[in-house]
Amino acid sequence: MAQSARGALELSTSSSRARGDFRPRRERPPRPAMMTGGVASKVKPAASKSTDPFPWDVSEWLGCCAKPEPLPMGGCVLRNVLNDIEQKWLYEHLGSLPDPNHEDLQGLRSTATREGHATHNVKNQPQSFVTWMHPYSRKTNARQKPGRFLEWAGQLMHALAPSSKTHRIDSMLAQLYAPGGSLNKHRDEALSWGLIVSLGSPADFRVWADPAGGGEPQCTIVRSGDVVVGEWGQMPHAVTVLNEPPPAWWASVQHFGVQRRCSILLRQALSDKQQRKMAETRCQKLHGCSVAALSKQTGKDEEYLRWLLCQLNLNY
Numbered sequence: 001m002a003q004s005a006r007g008a009l010e011l012s013t014s015s016s017r018a019r020g021d022f023r024p025r026r027e028r029p030p031r032p033a034m035m036t037g038g039v040a041s042k043v044k045p046a047a048s049k050s051t052d053p054f055p056w057d058v059s060e061w062l063g064c065c066a067k068p069e070p071l072p073m074g075g076c077v078l079r080n081v082l083n084d085i086e087q088k089w090l091y092e093h094l095g096s097l098p099d100p101n102h103e104d105l106q107g108l109r110s111t112a113t114r115e116g117h118a119t120h121n122v123k124n125q126p127q128s129f130v131t132w133m134h135p136y137s138r139k140t141n142a143r144q145k146p147g148r149f150l151e152w153a154g155q156l157m158h159a160l161a162p163s164s165k166t167h168r169i170d171s172m173l174a175q176l177y178a179p180g181g182s183l184n185k186h187r188d189e190a191l192s193w194g195l196i197v198s199l200g201s202p203a204d205f206r207v208w209a210d211p212a213g214g215g216e217p218q219c220t221i222v223r224s225g226d227v228v229v230g231e232w233g234q235m236p237h238a239v240t241v242l243n244e245p246p247p248a249w250w251a252s253v254q255h256f257g258v259q260r261r262c263s264i265l266l267r268q269a270l271s272d273k274q275q276r277k278m279a280e281t282r283c284q285k286l287h288g289c290s291v292a293a294l295s296k297q298t299g300k301d302e303e304y305l306r307w308l309l310c311q312l313n314l315n316y
């Protein structure tokens, strides 16, 4: 998470129809381990079978996907983790979780037209869609915990990046981007390993091996159904959504008019204590006072101020 404006955007619904390309449905050959670089053997098979069109069984799935493409600091990109049916199912499933009256959804409805988007999302940044324990604010708009999805993401991340094993995924943030939507180079301060599922239009994704963000980035195009794993607290990264159509399924789901890409970030949230500490440190740095003092001065409640302070991108 980065920029401060994202959570504060006031945003709408319309279902304009996007035209897109179909990606062929992948067949998953039943032969495990050959193409995984040995990753599959390290993952426990899921206990139960499911009728969801989703590859819940991480070990079975890893046996038939391509080799991960390495990123700095032990991260990687894994292509085509989800096929079109699975992508659509996941998007719709997550989209059913928030209360439609939640301010995040109202915000998305207010930017459903080009004009609305230009007015309310001037910087063309991602907008919050579905949140389970936001990694900084610890806020949730989902009415149910996406428990199985969090578990799936944790298993996949641990298999792909063994250094992430000490990190437990307990937070999910699905955010939506319009074409050209972007996030400048940043690190997810105070956070660490995480897994990103990309849905919709392709995006130019850049990462820097230098934690200070120096040197040339490694550039990759992330497509619908791909997964990216990284140490996002250490590895500077930036993303820009390309002006290319999303997959055809996008036209049949609620995409709030102008939105074309959904990135689902799965990470470990700050603990309550860490969040308070971060907010206090930032408040002193930016305002020279405590959160309690700022609350008195501004009349805003402390929880809101902590949330705002923790969302600020002070990295670059």
Ligand SMILES: O=C(O)CCC(=O)C(=O)O
Pocket (backbone or CB within 6 Å): 001, 002, 183, 188, 196, 198, 237, 239, 263, 265
């Ligand atoms: O959209 C993405 O894939 C990356 C998002 C990101 O870096 C962030 O929200 O901090």
